């Protein structure tokens with residue numbers, strides 16, 4: 900299952916959410932609002948609190964950068 904650390908208000912997150920929807924993929928949204936458990940987890944697994952951050956556990960892939968995430972989705976899920 901794809902997991903996306905993101906925020907509703909973040910334009911880069913919005914771009915990734917839009918592509919996930921266009922591709923009809925199932926994914927889990929983790930809201931990385933300040934002080935939440937999701938933000939703690941994000942810090943631990945990515946080393947910072949930058950969003951969007953994609954986790955594709957099945958492929959063992961984790962990545963920052965909205966354009967890179969979209970390219971990855973297009974390559975593996977389009």
Ligand SMILES: N[C@@H](CCC(=O)N[C@@H](CS)C(=O)NCC(=O)O)C(=O)O
Nearest residue numbers: 909910911948949950951964965966
């Ligand atoms: N170039 C990045 C920009 C991402 C970005 O600036 N995200 C903001 C939120 S909209 C953020 O995480 N800021 C906090 C930080 O950089 O630690 C992308 O396209 O994903």
